[in-house]
Amino acid sequence: MKGGFVNRKERECPEKSKRKRRKRKQALVFCQSANYNNMALSGTKKEREITMNSNSMQIPAHVEQIIHTLNSHGYEAFAVGGCVRDTLLGRKPGDWDITTSARPEQVKALFRRTIDTGIQHGTVTIMMDRTGYEVTTYRIDGEYEDGRHPKQVEFTSDLLEDLRRRDFTINAMAYSHATGIVDAFDGMEDLKARRIRCVGNAMERFTEDALRILRAIRFSAQLDFDIEKETFEAISVIAPNLAKVSKERIQMELTKLLSSDHPEKIREVYETGISTYVSPAFAALDWQNARVSAELPKEKYVRWAAFLRCGNSPETAVRVLRDLKLDNETISRVKTLVTWADVTPAADEAEVRRMMSRMEPEVWDSLMELNGYGAEIRDLVTTIRERGDCLSLKELAVKGQDLIAAGVKPGKEMGAMLHELLEHVLEVPQDNEKETLMKLLADMHR
Numbered sequence: 001m002k003g004g005f006v007n008r009k010e011r012e013c014p015e016k017s018k019r020k021r022r023k024r025k026q027a028l029v030f031c032q033s034a035n036y037n038n039m040a041l042s043g044t045k046k047e048r049e050i051t052m053n054s055n056s057m058q059i060p061a062h063v064e065q066i067i068h069t070l071n072s073h074g075y076e077a078f079a080v081g082g083c084v085r086d087t088l089l090g091r092k093p094g095d096w097d098i099t100t101s102a103r104p105e106q107v108k109a110l111f112r113r114t115i116d117t118g119i120q121h122g123t124v125t126i127m128m129d130r131t132g133y134e135v136t137t138y139r140i141d142g143e144y145e146d147g148r149h150p151k152q153v154e155f156t157s158d159l160l161e162d163l164r165r166r167d168f169t170i171n172a173m174a175y176s177h178a179t180g181i182v183d184a185f186d187g188m189e190d191l192k193a194r195r196i197r198c199v200g201n202a203m204e205r206f207t208e209d210a211l212r213i214l215r216a217i218r219f220s221a222q223l224d225f226d227i228e229k230e231t232f233e234a235i236s237v238i239a240p241n242l243a244k245v246s247k248e249r250i251q252m253e254l255t256k257l258l259s260s261d262h263p264e265k266i267r268e269v270y271e272t273g274i275s276t277y278v279s280p281a282f283a284a285l286d287w288q289n290a291r292v293s294a295e296l297p298k299e300k301y302v303r304w305a306a307f308l309r310c311g312n313s314p315e316t317a318v319r320v321l322r323d324l325k326l327d328n329e330t331i332s333r334v335k336t337l338v339t340w341a342d343v344t345p346a347a348d349e350a351e352v353r354r355m356m357s358r359m360e361p362e363v364w365d366s367l368m369e370l371n372g373y374g375a376e377i378r379d380l381v382t383t384i385r386e387r388g389d390c391l392s393l394k395e396l397a398v399k400g401q402d403l404i405a406a407g408v409k410p411g412k413e414m415g416a417m418l419h420e421l422l423e424h425v426l427e428v429p430q431d432n433e434k435e436t437l438m439k440l441l442a443d444m445h446r
């Protein structure tokens with residue numbers, strides 16, 4: 001039943017709708033014929049990085065295959081959104097989304113392996129060699145009821161309606177080899193100007209879905225783009241609506257922001273006045289002193305630690321991360337890194353070993369980075385590691401079993417004895433032998 005479902009506006013006013021359709025068709029033709037190559041030839045180096053050859057963009061073979069299959073059955077299909085944006089910017093897209101005029105059941109009928117990802121929202125995932133591609137039917141989002149989700153969605157046969165519901169102009173472009181770029185909202189111009197701008201009225205778009213506020217700031221950090229004036233102003237006004245966004249989603253956006261090439265843009269969360277709505281503890285942070293830099297490894301615990309460690313107590317850091325529902329491993333690692341912020345051990349093997357023993361090796365490496373330890377300490381660390389010095393209970397030559405065999409009762413006291421032995425081998429690493437340690441223990445507890 002290709003093209004058989006009727007556009008909402010068409011139902012309401014068929015004549016007006018015809019006129020609109022004609023106009024849209026003109027817009028499409030314009031998009032296809034524009035020569036974007038010329039745009040790429042002038043400008044600063046950064047601008048030139050956007051070498052947009054919109055009429056022949058590279059897309060993965062699987063995506064091409066999906067589009068081709070849909071086209072050959074009479075449906076429209078395009079790569080859309082973030083993948084088009086990233087490809088035009090020379091970035092590797094995280095995922096490839098496809099938008100189509102086919103309805104979910106029609107999509108499912110054409111492919112062997114599909115997953116019902118969100119049928120009610122029109123999304124089917126097509127599996128190709130273990131990679132999933134989300135294929136979503138062109139849709140119009142209905143009324144937003146809770147400042148976050150549309151009450152219902154309506155399928156449409158009009159690509160431009162589908163592009164119109166998207167958040168930012170740079171995310172509202174579609175591409176296929178057959179048609180080229182479809183850019184009805186000047187996304188290309190904004191890519192070239194390195195600008196985040198809402199599709200349509202910014203106040204309305206942020207009111208519909210407050211998560212877009214954080215997405216705007218996150219994209220500005222990931223892409224090093226500026227937020228256009230009207231969009232920026234709307235962020236501050238609609239900020240209180242962030243209360244309607246779940247803490248997990250807020251956290252995911254902030255983590256992406258901090259893990260980006262411009263983590264320092266976290267300051268925009270404060271400058272726009274939205275920090276209060278992230279969480280009270282987050283708002284009260286000493287953010288002006290934060291030293292989170294793009295040079296640091298991108299793991300989330302490192303970036304969160306870098307942001308939280310200056311001027312904030314470990315308890316405050318833990319509060320913030322708990323509020324945002326980060327996982328326990330991340331919270332524990334950040335706590336360690338904040339606890340040891342700016343502590344530098346003396347250039348002494350035993351002292352370095354003691355400090356190393358307080359955390360996992362990976363976290364220690366991050367601490368060296370964050371605290372900027374110099375060659376003297378790094379050389380000691382290399383020696384300690386090359387020699388295989390014992391740094392944890394796991395590596396101790398005496399285990400709980402050995403103590404039990406020697407008549408010690410399992411429990412608190414046994415734990416304390418093992419720690420005592422560990423303290424000793426951190427001081428004297430060559431004593432990490434079972435016999436030596438058992439003898440030592442006997443002497444200590446005679």
Ligand code: ATP
Pocket residue numbers: 080081082083094095097165166167168171172209211212
């Ligand atoms: P990335 O995958 O790098 O996080 P993205 O832009 O691809 O960025 P996705 O969450 O994968 O983001 O969404 C894919 C596309 O869906 C977006 O490019 C945008 O067109 C649209 N989209 C996603 N979230 C929203 C939203 N909250 N409001 C409007 N459109 C959205």
Ligand code: MG
Pocket residue numbers: 082083094095
């Ligand atoms: Mg994406």
